[in-house]
Every structure is written in structure tokens, then in C-alpha cells.
Amino acid sequence: MAQIDPSNRGLRLAVRYAVLVLIAVIFIFPLVFMVVSSFKPDQQLLSDTGSLRAFLPVGDISFDNYAAAFQRAPVRLFIFNSVLVTAVTVVLSLLVCSLAAFAFVFLEWRGSGVLLSIILATLIVPFETIAIPLLLMVNQLPWIGFDGLSFGWLNSYRVQILPFVADGLTIFLFVQYFRDLPRELIEASRVEGASWWMIYRRIVMPLAGPVLATAAILKFLVMYNQYLWPLMVVQEETYRPVMVGLQYFFQLNRAWGEIMAYLSLITLPVLAFYFVLQRAFISSIASTGVKG
Amino acid sequence: MSRSRLTQSNRAGWAMALPGFGLIAVFIILPFFFAFGLSFTNQRLISPNPTEWVGLDNYRQLMGMGVLTLEPERDDEGTLIRDEDGALAYPRLRNFTRGNPDYAHLDGMREWLSWSWGENQVVVLARDVVFMTAIVNTLTFVLIVAPVQAALALGLALLINQRLRGINIFRTIYFMPVVVSIVVVSLLWRFIYDGNDGLLNNILSAVTFGAFEPVDWLGNPDTALPAIMAMSIWQAVGFHMVIWLAGLQTISPTLYEAAEIEGTSRWQTFRYVTWPGLRNTAVLILIVITMQAFALFAQIDVMTGGGPLDSTQTIVFQAVERGYGKQDISGGSTISVLLFLLVLTISLIQRYLTRERN
Numbered sequence: 296m297a298q299i300d301p302s303n304r305g306l307r308l309a310v311r312y313a314v315l316v317l318i319a320v321i322f323i324f325p326l327v328f329m330v331v332s333s334f335k336p337d338q339q340l341l342s343d344t345g346s347l348r349a350f351l352p353v354g355d356i357s358f359d360n361y362a363a364a365f366q367r368a369p370v371r372l373f374i375f376n377s378v379l380v381t382a383v384t385v386v387l388s389l390l391v392c393s394l395a396a397f398a399f400v401f402l403e404w405r406g407s408g409v410l411l412s413i414i415l416a417t418l419i420v421p422f423e424t425i426a427i428p429l430l431l432m433v434n435q436l437p438w439i440g441f442d443g444l445s446f447g448w449l450n451s452y453r454v455q456i457l458p459f460v461a462d463g464l465t466i467f468l469f470v471q472y473f474r475d476l477p478r479e480l481i482e483a484s485r486v487e488g489a490s491w492w493m494i495y496r497r498i499v500m501p502l503a504g505p506v507l508a509t510a511a512i513l514k515f516l517v518m519y520n521q522y523l524w525p526l527m528v529v530q531e532e533t534y535r536p537v538m539v540g541l542q543y544f545f546q547l548n549r550a551w552g553e554i555m556a557y558l559s560l561i562t563l564p565v566l567a568f569y570f571v572l573q574r575a576f577i578s579s580i581a582s583t584g585v586k587g
Numbered sequence: 588m589s590r591s592r593l594t595q596s597n598r599a600g601w602a603m604a605l606p607g608f609g610l611i612a613v614f615i616i617l618p619f620f621f622a623f624g625l626s627f628t629n630q631r632l633i634s635p636n637p638t639e640w641v642g643l644d645n646y647r648q649l650m651g652m653g654v655l656t657l658e659p660e661r662d663d664e665g666t667l668i669r670d671e672d673g674a675l676a677y678p679r680l681r682n683f684t685r686g687n688p689d690y691a692h693l694d695g696m697r698e699w700l701s702w703s704w705g706e707n708q709v710v711v712l713a714r715d716v717v718f719m720t721a722i723v724n725t726l727t728f729v730l731i732v733a734p735v736q737a738a739l740a741l742g743l744a745l746l747i748n749q750r751l752r753g754i755n756i757f758r759t760i761y762f763m764p765v766v767v768s769i770v771v772v773s774l775l776w777r778f779i780y781d782g783n784d785g786l787l788n789n790i791l792s793a794v795t796f797g798a799f800e801p802v803d804w805l806g807n808p809d810t811a812l813p814a815i816m817a818m819s820i821w822q823a824v825g826f827h828m829v830i831w832l833a834g835l836q837t838i839s840p841t842l843y844e845a846a847e848i849e850g851t852s853r854w855q856t857f858r859y860v861t862w863p864g865l866r867n868t869a870v871l872i873l874i875v876i877t878m879q880a881f882a883l884f885a886q887i888d889v890m891t892g893g894g895p896l897d898s899t900q901t902i903v904f905q906a907v908e909r910g911y912g913k914q915d916i917s918g919g920s921t922i923s924v925l926l927f928l929l930v931l932t933i934s935l936i937q938r939y940l941t942r943e944r945n
Contacts, residue, residue: 311751318743319760322821325775326763328786344784395607404600410608417615419934423882423903424927427910427919428621429614434632461610482594491599520768522885523903527911538770541889551778558771569766573759576766580826581833 324350330563333360333555340552360556364544367553369532370560373540377561380455380536381518387460388514389507395461396469397495401481411470418463423523429458430527450531459518465510468582472506473499509579512572519565537561622927625920632914645921651714653693655683656707667706677708684712718922721900722929724812728819728901729880729933736820737827737872741865744831745857758832762825769822773889776818780804780890805891808898815886815899823879827872834868835861870941874934881930902926 327350332340334356343349364370398404399411433448448454476499484494500507522538529535538561544554569576626645630638659675660668668676680698683690696712699719703709713719747758764772779786782803791799804814838861846856884903887893893900893908902922910919 308751311749315746315751315754315757318746319757322761322764322825324786325772325779326767328778329771329775341784344786345789349786349789391607391610395604398600398603401594402600402603403595404597407600407604410604413616414608414611417611417619419878419931420615420619420927421878421882421930423884423906424923424930425615425618425622427906427916427923428618428625430911431625431630431632431916432618432621457610458614461607462615463611466607485594491596491603495603516766520770522768522770522888523907526888527907538768541770541774554774558774562767562771565766565768566763569763570759573762577758577762577829580762580765580829583830 326562326566329555330559333552333559334358335360335552337550337552340555360550360552361560363550364553364556364560367550368540368543368557370540370557372532373535373537374561376452376534377519377536377538380452380521381515383452384456384459384518385511385514387456388462388465389510391461392465392510393469393500393503393507394495396466396473397499399466399470400473401478401494401499402491414463414466416463418467426523426527433458433528449528450534452534454528455521455525455534455536458524459514464583465514468506468510468513469503472503476502505578508572508575509582512576512579513583619927622920622923625917626924628917630917630920632910632916641917645917646925647714648918649715649718649921649925651696652699652719653696653712655680655690655693655710655712656704657710659706659708675706675708680710680712717897717900718905720897721902721905724898724900725881725883725902727812728816728883729877732816732819732880733873733876735816736824736876737869739820740824740827740872741831743824743828744835745861747828747832748835761828764822765825767822769819769885770889772818772822773886776814776821777805777890780814780818782806806895808896811891811895811899815883815890819880819883819886823876827876830872830875831865831868834865838864866941870937873937873941877933877937878930881926881933902929 331350331352332343334352335343336355336357336359339354343354348354395414399407433454435446436448437444437446438448438451438453439445480498481494484498489497520538521536525536525539529539541554541557544550544557627640627642628638629641629644657677657680659677662668670676684693684696686694693712696714697716699711699713699716701708701710743761747754747761782788782801782805785801785804787804788799788801792801802810804810842860842864843856846860851859882903883901884907887899887901887904888907891899893904903926906919906922906926909915909922
């Protein structure tokens with residue numbers, strides 16, 4: 296091998312960083328453009344696309360687009376709906392899926408093997424292939440509410456929440472994690488007479504931090520970004536989530552500045568969340584693949 | 588108490604597993620079987636008429652195909668008739684597809700593809716040309732996006748796996764589009780791909796000093812699908828980069844040390860140490876990307892609506908357009924079943940091709 300002299304090494308390091316930065320620019324420029332444009336009046340936004348000014352907060356900068364976006368659509372309501380649906384689904388999903396996984400891993404009961412196999416088999420069924428029959432189903436499902444028995448779930452929160460509470464991937468993640476916990480711990484508590492619910496709550500869940508974070512992040516991403524399903528089942532504004540709310544900005548006169556403001560508004564909180572918890576985000580995606 | 592007695596409890600087991608299993612049964616398994624059942628009926632979302640069993644009609648309607656070989660027209664002496672440009676004249680298709688009792692199986696079909704075969708013209712007819720186009724587009728999308736995205740993701744993972752100061756910042760940035768909604772991304776890229784003020788045209792023309800002719804990326808049937816592919820890869824490649832990265836980190840460092848002692852080249856290290864260690868990851872990534880790619884919908888809905896000239900129609904877009912848009916639940920369900928069978932077939936083929944060879 297050739298001798299590596301210091302200047303050569305410095306050059307190679309510089310090339311490496313140049314490649315990394317160039318790729319980073321490719322990934323980052325649309326998002327920078329989105330945020331920067333959200334502060335510009337339409338006319339300037341369009342004329343700026345011809346130069347690097349498209350990525351710089353220069354010229355006539357203001358929050359006018361944001362004010363206009365709030366005027367045009369019930370943005371607060373959409374954000375509230377999305378946050379509510381996402382939060383409730385994530386919490387229910389963690390509870391329901393961890394309980395099921397707990398039963399599969401620590402308890403011995405008739406049918407557990409078959410049930411787990413069936414659940415894991417659903418992993419090869421993409422949601423898109425069941426969306427249409429599910430639409431027919433939820434259109435006719437009964438519900439008992441404050442006003443008595445009613446049929447049809449369209450235009451509600453429950454139609455956006457309940458189908459996504461339990462899924463094969465989340466249960467699988469919990470099962471994988473629980474299998475690595477020491478069984479002696481659970482058996483010892485049984486000897487001492489602890490109930491299964493106590494063991495779940497007091498022993499297993501306090502140890503489940505990492506997998507709870509993973510499952511919560513994956514569910515959060517899916518739920519906050521829902522589009523196809525609410526598009527079909529929510530026609531009323533009252534229950535509309537953020538991604539479907541985008542349609543408001545394409546009716547009548549299209550204002551790009553307002554669109555960019557709305558996009559920034561619904562994206563930046565997620566990105567901020569991601570930057571704070573980036574290690575957890577990345578390891579949660581990674582964990583879907585390690586043992587698969 | 589014996590060990591098994593300690594952990595045995597049918598009642599507790601069922602009670603704890605039931606909420607999760609019940610929800611999966613109602614919202615995934617039941618509609619999955621409904622899809623099959625409904626595809627043999629004429630069910631609509633809301634209809635005054637009772638639902639009827641129609642057998643395979645929906646499938647025939649979607650997949651019906653026929654081939655017709657047209658012979659050129661001849662005059663009474665048997666010489667070929669040519670128009671003023673010298674092109675051959677063929678009988679009109681509608682003579683065969685509109686109420687011709689000799690060609691009843693072609694009734695109602697439209698031309699999908701055609702090519703010349705000697706002096707004859709071969710025409711492939713389909714009962715639902717748009718759906719055929721949607722299948723071809725979806726398969727094209729999957730067959731191009733899956734390998735390209737997997738390879739790019741591996742490249743990025745190898746790049747990020749270096750020991751360099753600040754490498755985590757780059758990893759964070761490369762992964763960033765994954766957490767952004769595909770709907771938001773699609774809207775942004777609509778702006779980037781715009782034919783007039785689009786960023787991409789401006790960048791290309793700046794790089795080539797004005798030599799580049801602006802393209803209406805999404806408005807042109809030749810570029811619309813490739814443009815959507817490029818954007819989809821941009822959005823999702825970070826996801827698979829992270830999975831590759833997790834795979835890379837399971838490879839023992841001692842293997843690399845051994846390779847270094849042997850004095851292997853970089854390519855040899857990759858070929859004989861890295862790649863064998865990534866086998867399982869590769870299988871998983873290919874299956875995951877394939878499933879995600881088959882589900883192509885939001886990009887189409889936001890960016891092109893299936894156009895121009897059906898060049899970006901996809902299977903899921905068609906399923907939604909029928910099942911929801913036209914409230915034709917049975918038609919949408921039939922498409923869903925076909926999609927599932929397609930995904931299953933491709934996954935099984937991938938499994939087979941990447942199987943462990945002894």
C-alpha cells in the first residue's frame with residue numbers, strides 16, 4: 296500500500312465531508328424552501344425561485360401567510376383533531392399491544408401459539424388492501440353513545456382511532472422485547488402470589504421503556520401522517536385531521552405562500568420533536584429490522 | 588408449585604390477549620376476508636337494491652383481455668390498399684368490439700397495445716384499459732424503486748458508518764424526510780417540479796448555463812412517473828438507510844480487523860465481509876420496500892390525480908377511485924384482492940430468490 300502522507304489524508308477527509316454535505320443539501324433543500332417561502336408574499340416567492348434567494352429569508356419577510364392560513368381554514372381545529380386522534384391511538388395501542396404480548400410471552404394458555412401466528416400473519420396484509428371493505432364495514436357498524444344506539448361510524452374520532460389501536464408490528468416489537476427479559480423475575484413474583492396484572496404493571500412495564508418509546512414513535516408517525524383513511528371516512532370539517540385539511544388550500548385561488556405556511560405549521564412541530572428525540576426515532580426504525 | 592403451574596392460566600392469558608387480538612380480528616382479518624367475499628358481488632356503499640352474487644364478473648371486468656390480428660384491407664384484385672402516405676389501411680376495431688356476434692368475447696373491449704407484425708397489425712384489447720395501465724405503472728414503480736432505493740440506502744448507510752466527527756449530524760439530516768408526511772413532501776415537490784417556476788428547472792438551467800430546456804415534469808406523460816419515483820426515493824431512502832445501518836452494526840469488528848491483516852482491498856472487504864453479514868437485512872429491506880411501493884397512493888392523489896393520460900395511474904389509486912369515489916365497493920374490493928395476490932406473489936418470489944443456498 297502507498298504511504299499516506301498527511302496532506303493526502305487531509306484532502307481525502309475534505310472530499311469525504313464534501314460528499315456528505317452535498318448529499319445533506321439534497322435532503323434538506325425542499326424543507327428549507329418550504330419554511331423560507333412561508334414568510335414571503337406570493338409574488339416574491341415565485342420570482343425568488345429563479346435564484347438562491349429561494350432558500351434565503353430575504354426581501355419582504357412577514358407572518359402574513361400564517362395569519363391568512365388561519366383565516367382561510369380552521370387550522371387550530373385540524374391540529375387539535377390530529378393531536379387528539381394521534382395521542383389517544385398511541386396510548387391505547389401501547390396498552391393493548393403490550394398486554395397481548397405479555398400474555399403471549401409470559402403466560403401459558405391454550406391457543407396462544409395459534410393466535411400469535413395469526414397476528415404475525417397479518418403483517419403481510421398492507422392496509423391499502425383492506426381499506427375498501429373496511430370502509431363498507433365502518434359505514435354500518437353500530438355504536439352506543441350518549442344518544443343511544445346508532446349505526447355508521449363515518450365522521451367521528453373513533454373511526455380514525457379504533458382500526459389502528461392493535462397491529463401485528465407493535466405486538467411483534469413487544470414480544471421480541473419481552474422475550475429478552477429474565478423469566479425468573481416473573482416466576483418469583485408468582486411464587487410470592489402477585490397477580491398477573493400486578494406483574495404486568497409493577498415489574499414488566501417499568502422495564503419496558505425502550506420498546507414503549509419505539510412503539511410510540513412508530514405509531515405516532517403513522518397516525519399523525521394519516522391521509523388515505525381519513526380522506527375516505529371523514530367528510531365533516533369537525534373531525535378532519537391536518538393532512539386532509541390541506542385540501543382547503545387548493546380550492547378557488549391557490550396561494551402558495553399560505554400553503555407553505557400551513558405545511559410549515561404542521562411539519563415543524565414534528566421535526567422539532569424529531570431533533571430532540573432523534574436517537575430514539577432512528578433506533579425505533581432500526582429495531583423494526585434487526586431481528587425481522 | 589411446579590414451573591408450568593406458575594405460568595399457566597387460560598383465563599388470564601385470554602383476557603390479556605383478547606383486546607389486541609379482537610381489534611385485529613375486527614379491523615384487519617374480517618375486512619381482509621370481506622374483500623374476497625365482496626369481490627364476487629355487486630355491493631355498493633349505499634344502494635337501494637339488494638346485493639347480488641355475480642361470480643367472477645368483477646374479475647372479468649377488470650382483467651378481461653383479448654388479442655386480435657388485423658389483416659390489411661385489400662381491394663377486389665387482392666392488392667393492398669394504401670393511403671396517400673403509403674400506410675396500410677386496416678379494418679376498424681369497432682367492427683369487432685361492438686356487437687359483432689363472431690367476436691362476442693371481445694365485445695366492449697378497447698385497444699390497449701398494438702404493434703405491426705409483417706403487414707398485419709396485432710392489437711391487444713382490454714376490457715379495462717385504465718386498470719391495465721395502473722398495473723403496469725405500479726409494477727414499473729416497484730421494479731425500479733425497490734432495487735434503486737435499497738442500493739442507495741445501502742450506499743448512504745456505508746457512508747454514515749464511517750468514523751468521522753459530526754457524522755451523527757449527517758445521519759439526522761438524511762433521515763429527516765422520513766418523519767415528514769408524504770402528503771407534505773408531495774406538495775413541496777409539486778412546486779419543485781413545476782414547469783414554469785419550478786426549482787428543478789431553474790437549478791438545471793443554472794447548472795447548464797441556460798442550455799437546459801424547461802420540462803413540465805408532472806405534466807408530461809414521459810416524465811411524470813419517473814418524477815414521482817425520484818421523489819418517493821428521496822422521501823423514504825433514509826428509512827432503509829437506518830435499517831441497513833443496524834445490520835452493518837451487527838457485523839463483528841474482529842472480522843474487519845482480520846480482513847485488514849489479510850490486506851484485502853475495500854471492494855474485497857465489502858464483498859466477503861460486509862455483504863454476507865447483511866444477507867438477512869437485505870431480504871427484509873427488499874420485502875419492506877416492495878410492500879411500501881405497491882401501496883403507492885398519496886403521491887398520485889396529491890401530485891397528478893393519475894394523469895397526464897393515465898401515465899401515473901396505480902392500483903391503489905384505482906381501488907380508491909372506485910371503492911370510495913364511485914362508491915363501487917365490490918370493484919374496489921376486487922382490485923384490493925388482486926393487489927394482495929400481487930404483493931404475495933412478489934414476496935414469495937423474493938423469498939425464493941434470496942433463500943439460503945446450501
